[in-house]
Amino acid sequence: MEIRRHGDCIEISELDPFLAELLRQVPESTNAQGVEGAQERLFSSPAAESEREICAEWKLYVEPELRRLFETATQTVACDLQQLNGSTKPFANCTLRIPARNSDAWLNALNQARLVIAAKYNFSEADLCDHYRSPIGSRRDLGLFQVNFYGFLQEFILHELEKG
Amino acid sequence: MHSPLKLSVESPVVEKETRAAEEHDLPWQVVVHNDPVNLMSYVTMVFQKVFGYTRELAERHMLEVHHQGRSILWCGMRERAELYVQQLHGYLLLATLERTN
Numbered sequence: 558m559e560i561r562r563h564g565d566c567i568e569i570s571e572l573d574p575f576l577a578e579l580l581r582q583v584p585e586s587t588n589a590q591g592v593e594g595a596q597e598r599l600f601s602s603p604a605a606e607s608e609r610e611i612c613a614e615w616k617l618y619v620e621p622e623l624r625r626l627f628e629t630a631t632q633t634v635a636c637d638l639q640q641l642n643g644s645t646k647p648f649a650n651c652t653l654r655i656p657a658r659n660s661d662a663w664l665n666a667l668n669q670a671r672l673v674i675a676a677k678y679n680f681s682e683a684d685l686c687d688h689y690r691s692p693i694g695s696r697r698d699l700g701l702f703q704v705n706f707y708g709f710l711q712e713f714i715l716h717e718l719e720k721g
Numbered sequence: 722m723h724s725p726l727k728l729s730v731e732s733p734v735v736e737k738e739t740r741a742a743e744e745h746d747l748p749w750q751v752v753v754h755n756d757p758v759n760l761m762s763y764v765t766m767v768f769q770k771v772f773g774y775t776r777e778l779a780e781r782h783m784l785e786v787h788h789q790g791r792s793i794l795w796c797g798m799r800e801r802a803e804l805y806v807q808q809l810h811g812y813l814l815l816a817t818l819e820r821t822n
Contacts, residue, residue: 599813602812603806603810611803623810623811645742665811668763669813675757685757712760
C-alpha cells in the first residue's frame with residue numbers, strides 16, 4: 558500500500574483486497590447500535606450526573622445535532638468508498654482518492670469506528686499499545702488490527718493537513 | 722396606592738430569577754479526560770482548532786490529559802463553556818463542564 562498527497566487528494570494506491578475490505582467496513586464499523594458501551598462513548602455525558610439540568614438539555618438539544626454530524630461524516634466517507642466498488646477484477650489491487658475537503662469527515666468517521674470497535678472488544682490501553690502482537694487469529698485480533706490501521710490513516714491525514 | 726416594598730414582596734419570582742442568573746454566571750471549566758483510543762496528534766489538532774491554541778500549548782494540554790488523566794482547557798461563563806464542550810464532543814473527545822471551586 559502506498560499513501561501520498563496527489564493534488565487536492567490523498568491517494569491510497571496499491572490497496573490489496575484485504576485492506577480495501579477494511580476500508581469498505583469503515584461506515585459499518587461506526588454503527589454503535591447493539592454494542593455495549595459504544596453509545597455511551599460516542600454520546601458521553603457533558604457533566605456530572607448531579608448537573609441534571611445540563612444533562613437533560615444536552616440530551617434534548619445537543620445529542621441530536623451530534624448524531625447528525627456523525628452521520629454526515631459517515632455518509633461522506635461511504636460516498637468516497639464507492640470508488641472501491643468499480644474494479645472488474647475481484648482480487649486486483651485498487652486505488653482510493655480522498656478529496657482534501659473531505660479530510661475532516663474521514664478523521665471523524667475513522668475515530669467513530671475506532672471508538673466503537675474498541676468498545677466492542679473492550680480493548681485496554683495495553684492492547685492498543687501492543688504493536689508487536691502475533692498475526693490475526695481471532696475476530697478480536699482483527700478488531701485490533703482495524704483500530705490500528707484506521708489510526709495509521711488518521712495520522713497520515715493529520716500530517717497532510719498540517720503541511721497544508 | 723403602590724408601595725415599592727409591597728411590590729418586591731409580591732414578586733418572589735424576580736428574586737429567584739436573579740439567583741438563577743448569578744448561578745449561571747459563576748465560572749465554569751471545560752475539562753478533557755483521557756481515553757486510550759484517541760490519538761495524541763488528533764487530540765492536539767482538536768485543541769488547536771477549538772480553542773485556537775498554538776501547537777505548543779495544545780501539546781502541553783494533550784500531555785497533561787495523557788499523564789494526569791485530565792486537563793482544564795478553558796474557564797469562564799457557562800454558555801461559552803457549553804459550546805466548547807459541544808465542539809469537543811463533535812470531535813469525539815471525552816469532555817465535561819464543571820463548576821469551578
